[in-house]
Amino acid sequence: MHDARGTLTSEAWLPALEEERVDVLGRLLDADLARLGVRPAARALLRELIEGVWWSRSEGDGDRPEVVAVVGEVIPVVAGDPVEPFLALYIRVVCEAAWDLTWDHGPLLEVLAAAEDAWAATPPDPGSEAAAAVRAMLALRVDLTLESACSTGDLRTTVRAAQAAGDLLAGDVAAAGQGADSPLRRHIVDLLSGQAVYADAVDAGARAAADFLDGTGDTLEEALETLEAAEADVDDAAARSEIRAHRVAVERLVAARDEDWLRVDEGAVVATFPFGLRHADQAAVVATVQKHAADWSLGSVPLANHPTSLLLVDDVWRGDDPLKRRYEGTQLDLPDLLLVGREGEPVRARATITISQLGNHYVRVELPLEGARPHTLASLVWMAAPEYGDLHEVDQRLVFAPPDQDDEAEPPATGGWVRLSAMVQKVLTDLVAELERSGMPTVSLSFRPGMYHVVTTIGEASVLPGGREEGAVALDAAGRIPLLFGSQSVCHPIPAGVGSIAFWARYSAPLGTVVDCAGLTDEYLLVSENHTLIASFSSPDYMVSTVGQAAEFAASIEGMFAAWQDELSAFYLGLTPHLRDLETDAEVDLEKTLAALEHSQLRLRQFLTSARVTLLFIASPALVTSPVMRDTITRFLDLRLVWTRRADFTDVAGQALADRVTDLIETWLRRREEDRARREEDQARRNQLRIDTMIAVLTGIGISGVLAMVQTGFAVEEWGSVVLVIMVLALAALVGYASYRWSRRTLTPKEDP
Numbered sequence: 105m106h107d108a109r110g111t112l113t114s115e116a117w118l119p120a121l122e123e124e125r126v127d128v129l130g131r132l133l134d135a136d137l138a139r140l141g142v143r144p145a146a147r148a149l150l151r152e153l154i155e156g157v158w159w160s161r162s163e164g165d166g167d168r169p170e171v172v173a174v175v176g177e178v179i180p181v182v183a184g185d186p187v188e189p190f191l192a193l194y195i196r197v198v199c200e201a202a203w204d205l206t207w208d209h210g211p212l213l214e215v216l217a218a219a220e221d222a223w224a225a226t227p228p229d230p231g232s233e234a235a236a237a238v239r240a241m242l243a244l245r246v247d248l249t250l251e252s253a254c255s256t257g258d259l260r261t262t263v264r265a266a267q268a269a270g271d272l273l274a275g276d277v278a279a280a281g282q283g284a285d286s287p288l289r290r291h292i293v294d295l296l297s298g299q300a301v302y303a304d305a306v307d308a309g310a311r312a313a314a315d316f317l318d319g320t321g322d323t324l325e326e327a328l329e330t331l332e333a334a335e336a337d338v339d340d341a342a343a344r345s346e347i348r349a350h351r352v353a354v355e356r357l358v359a360a361r362d363e364d365w366l367r368v369d370e371g372a373v374v375a376t377f378p379f380g381l382r383h384a385d386q387a388a389v390v391a392t393v394q395k396h397a398a399d400w401s402l403g404s405v406p407l408a409n410h411p412t413s414l415l416l417v418d419d420v421w422r423g424d425d426p427l428k429r430r431y432e433g434t435q436l437d438l439p440d441l442l443l444v445g446r447e448g449e450p451v452r453a454r455a456t457i458t459i460s461q462l463g464n465h466y467v468r469v470e471l472p473l474e475g476a477r478p479h480t481l482a483s484l485v486w487m488a489a490p491e492y493g494d495l496h497e498v499d500q501r502l503v504f505a506p507p508d509q510d511d512e513a514e515p516p517a518t519g520g521w522v523r524l525s526a527m528v529q530k531v532l533t534d535l536v537a538e539l540e541r542s543g544m545p546t547v548s549l550s551f552r553p554g555m556y557h558v559v560t561t562i563g564e565a566s567v568l569p570g571g572r573e574e575g576a577v578a579l580d581a582a583g584r585i586p587l588l589f590g591s592q593s594v595c596h597p598i599p600a601g602v603g604s605i606a607f608w609a610r611y612s613a614p615l616g617t618v619v620d621c622a623g624l625t626d627e628y629l630l631v632s633e634n635h636t637l638i639a640s641f642s643s644p645d646y647m648v649s650t651v652g653q654a655a656e657f658a659a660s661i662e663g664m665f666a667a668w669q670d671e672l673s674a675f676y677l678g679l680t681p682h683l684r685d686l687e688t689d690a691e692v693d694l695e696k697t698l699a700a701l702e703h704s705q706l707r708l709r710q711f712l713t714s715a716r717v718t719l720l721f722i723a724s725p726a727l728v729t730s731p732v733m734r735d736t737i738t739r740f741l742d743l744r745l746v747w748t749r750r751a752d753f754t755d756v757a758g759q760a761l762a763d764r765v766t767d768l769i770e771t772w773l774r775r776r777e778e779d780r781a782r783r784e785e786d787q788a789r790r791n792q793l794r795i796d797t798m799i800a801v802l803t804g805i806g807i808s809g810v811l812a813m814v815q816t817g818f819a820v821e822e823w824g825s826v827v828l829v830i831m832v833l834a835l836a837a838l839v840g841y842a843s844y845r846w847s848r849r850t851l852t853p854k855e856d857p
Contacts, residue, residue, distance in 0.1 A: 117190050118287055126201050129194050136187040142178055149174045168211060172218045179222035188228060189237035189288060195219055196241040204342075207255070207491050207601065209248045216245055236280040236292045243276050243296055248497065250306060255493030255602045256500075257483035259314035260447050262605060265498055266307035273300035294339075302343050305334035309350045310605045316357055317479040317606070319571055324358050349604035356609040365568040366588035367576065368481055371473040374559045374652070375488035377528045378466045378660045380550035380667020381536070382674075384710065386463045389539065389547065390433045393459050396542040397436055402457075403531045404519075405504045408437040415458065418650045420733050425726035431657070433460040438504065438531065441469060444520075445500030451484075452505075455527075457535070462718055463667060464660040467528045473562070477571075478590025482608040485560060485593050485635070490553035491601045492523040502527050525553035550667040557659035560594045561652050562639040582628035582639040586614040597632040619739050621651055622732045631655075631743045651736060658740035661722070665749050668715055672753075675708050719750050 120128040130151055137147050149171050175195065182188045199212045206212075220242055228234035246269040253265030277296045283289060308330035315321035331351040338344045383389050397411045412435045415421070421431045436457040443451035454470045471484045486492065495501050501520025521527040529551065536549045565579040567588060579585070586595045595613035604610070616632035624647060627640040636655045640648050679701065721727060722741075728734050741747065 115287075117193075118291060121190075121193055121197065121291060124197050124200065126198055129190075129197060133187070133191065133194050136185075136190075137178065137181070140181050140185065140187075142181055146174045146177060150178065168214075172214050175215055176218045176222040179219060180226050183226040183228070188234040189232075189292075192219070192223075192234065192237035192241040193292075196244050199244055203248070207251075209252065209494055209497065212248065213245065216242060231283040233283070233286065233288050233292070236283070236289060239276045239280055240292045240295050243273060243299060246272055246303065247299060250303060252493035252495075252497040254306070254310075254605060255491065256495070256498065257479075257486040257492075257602060257607070258446060259310050259317065259479055259605060261498050261500070262310040263307060263314055266303050266310055269303035270300060270307055273303055276300075298338055298340055298343065301334050301337055302347065305331050305347050306350060306605065309354050313354060313357055313606045314479070317477060317571070319477075319573060322361075324354055327354050328358070346604070349607075349610075353604040353606045353609055357606060360589045360609070361570055363570070363589040364587075365478060365571045366481075366579075366585060366590040367478075367566045367568050368473045368476040368562050368564075369566055370564040371476075371560065371562040373471040373473060373481075373484045373487075374561070374656065375469040375471070375524065376466045376557050376559065376656050376659045377469075377488070377525070377551070377553070378464065378555050378557070378663030378666070379532055380463060380663045380665075380670070381459075381465060381539075382548045382550060382667050382671055383544065383546060384707075384714070387461045389544065390459050390461050392539060392542050392544055393436070394434050397434075397538070400534075400538045402436070402438060402534045402538070403504055403527060404534075405439055405506070408439045411436055415460070417653055418646070420650055420728050420730050421653070423726040423728050425721070425724070429721050429726070431460065431462060431727060433458060433462075433465075435459070440505045441527070442503050442505050443495075443500065444503060445495070445498070455504075455531075457531070458660070460660070462664065462722070464657065464664040466656070466660040466663060467531065468656070469524060469528075473560075477568075478593070478608070479606060481560075481590065482593035482606075485558055485598065486602070486608075487524050488556045488558050489598055489600075490523070490525040490556070492525070493602075494522045495520070496522050525556070529553065548670075550663065550670045552666065555662045555666065557634050557636070557656075557662070558598060559636045559638065559652055559655045559659070561648060562594075562637070563645065563648065564641065565639070580641055582626055582641055585628055585637070585639055586630070594635065594637045595630055596635070598634045617743055619736075619743070621736050623647055623730075623736060624651060627651075631740065636740075650733065654733065654737045654740055657737065658744045658746070661741070661744060661746050661749075664718075665753065668711075668753060671711055675704060678704055715753070722746075723750075 117129070117132060119125075120132065134147050134151065137150070179191065182191050195215060199215060202212060203209075219238075223238050228238065250262075250265050250269050253262045256262075273296055277293060277300055280289065280292050280296055308327045312321075312323045312327035316324055328351065331347055331354060335344055335347045335351060338347060381389055394411045394413065397407060400407060415431065415433045416435055417431065423430060436459070438455040438457070441453040441455045443453075451471065453472075456468045456470075457465070458468060459465050469488070471487070473481065473484070476484070501522075502524060503520040521530065532549055532551050536547060539547045562582070562585070565585070566576045567579050567584075569575040571589075579588075585591050589609075592611040592613040593608040596608070596611045596615045599607070614630055616630045616635070616637075619629040619631055621627050621629055624640045624643045626642045628637065629639075629651070630637040636659075638648060638651055638655065725731065725734055728737065
């Protein structure tokens with residue numbers, strides 16, 4: 105159906121909007137934009153929104169900036185046209201579709217910001233359907249912010265975001281309802297009302313959970329009533345499932361009223377981020393850092409101290425290796441890291457970088473634990489995850505404090521990173537740049553945020569009956585930790601996302617492998633895919649610290665393997681053009697190609713030899729001085745699947761040396777020698793042919809001497825002499841030709857020049 109100007113009416117749009125059929129919406133929008141004269145290229149880019157691929161590209165890569173620009177280009181064209189509100193709702197729907205697949209809000213916020221700027225320049229009438237639709241489109245940012253708040257794991261941050269969302273949406277609902285009633289306006293009001301119900305439910309649940317876990321109040325029943333009502337009221341299946349998850353989390357808190365709780369009185373959460381530096385000589389990398397790093401800036405700030413001459417690890421790592429090898433290197437201290445913007449004092453952490461001669465480098469961020477109740481402990485453990493919420497969306501940030509800043513000074517007012525993994529990425533990128541400027545242009549970084557591992561150490565803890573501080577008693581048996589409410593966050597792998605408020609409360613604990621450590625007494629060690637818990641209440645701190653170093657060492661091996669895998673991948677990718685040329689018999693510089701292949705093969709052999717030597721040392725008793733610690737390290741490495749990775753790496757490496765690359769090189773070397781020998785033989789035959797022909801010609805010419813005597817003896821003159829000359833030349837040509845033909849018969853047809 106069309107109106108007088110041919111525009112599709114709401115009867116065509118509304119069913120697709122209600123069902124969120126982006127494919128149908130895209131076709132409807134494309135037809136209207138074509139009618140309005142929007143260029144085909146712009147319409148094609150808008151179809152990228154339909155396909156949902158635009159958000160997955162890196163910033164500044166591919167069509168992503170163009171898609172954002174086209175959104176701003178099209179909006180003025182539709183201003184005042186009946187399709188205008190549908191364009192706003194279309195942008196909302198495609199952003200929601202992308203949101204289902206990504207936790208990175210950046211691309212979505214870019215599109216929404218471009219649309220907001222364009223509509224600010226050509227605003228629709230305040231009471232129009234277009235104005236209401238634009239409100240609904242921009243209201244999606246409220247949901248994104250609320251998700252980021254929940255994904256920080258901090259309940260007070262969630263309460264603040266949910267309350268702000270509820271207030272904003274209440275105003276949007278009231279404004280959208282002003283104007284003539286229509287199916288489209290009712291649809292917009294329903295969208296905004298559903299969002300408001302969800303925000304209010306999260307607010308109630310998060311507020312009750314925060315008060316209950318803080319010990320400042322108990323309104324869990326009221327929160328459950330609000331959540332149950334919202335679950336029944338919301339039509340959207342996805343939103344309903346999220347409300348259900350919040351409700352189940354609150355129900356778990358209700359059950360915890362009669363349980364014993366864990367409070368960590370002294371300890372630390374250590375987030376490790378392994379990385380690799382691809383370079384032939386890791387000892388040279390360490391030496392370069394020690395020599396030059398004092399003047400470096402990492403993360404846009406200078407280092408807090410000079411590089412250490414040795415790794416700051418226990419003497420147990422000074423093994424007695426006959427080849428004088430050790431777990432050795434240097435350490436870089438970054439300024440203290442601050443999480444600012446939350447209620448109360450900024451969270452302060454110590455950040456360091458370990459550069460090892462073995463190649464198992466890692467960034468280490470230590471967050472102290474002091475009087476940490478369950479929700480505080482969970483939020484600190486969760487900080488290392490790359491899925492952590494975007495701090496900038498909730499007006500928070502991670503910043504480095506200047507090295508000389510005291511604890512009472514105000515933190516920097518601007519800048520900072522959106523999450524811990526983003527800080528690590530920036531610091532490591534700067535590290536590689538500084539190494540290049542210091543004379544190591546061939547070094548490259550191997551880092552993936554998902555390789556993180558958290559080591560939580562508990563030195564002192566208390567049991568809180570029902571979460572009440574007044575009944576606290578010291579926990580004297582580490583083995584009781586998994587039996588206490590609040591231990592879930594340290595007795596369970598760190599998840600790939602946050603599923604609800606107090607998400608950790610719903611986990612079944614313990615989940616992991618318990619490790620016996622002969623070096624500790626009354627210990628509890630639990631290792632999972634990305635978390636290690638070390639608790640011992642009767643061992644001295646220095647012994648617990650040694651076990652913590654072993655856990656960090658095992659986790660750091662991940663970065664070393666990442667660099668090695670990248671090296672193998674680079675080797676194969678570097679061979680691709682050469683192999684393609686050789687396999688297709690393309691016209692190539694054979695000498696140059698073979699030289700490049702031989703050089704790559706030699707570098708690969710050198711790299712693999714070094715890697716195997718490193719793996720042998722890591723597995724050897726000489727790594728540490730104590731057999732007990734050697735056994736503990738081996739157990740940690742077993743659980744990190746290091747030996748499986750070693751076997752896989754060795755297999756791939758062996759194939760790289762023995763596969764068709766070597767065969768191709770040998771085949772082409774043999775073919776090159778055969779071609780050279782054949783060319784030399786051809787040349788020799790050609791030379792012999794020329795010599796035989798010349799001799800024959802000279803022989804024929806020699807006969808002329810005989811004819812000269814005949815001419816002299818018989819007084820042959822005039823025409824007789826001419827006849828004799830002709831006879832000589834003819835005879836020479838005949839003899840030369842006969843000799844040439846005779847020699848040519850010895851050449852095969854293929855070798856005929």
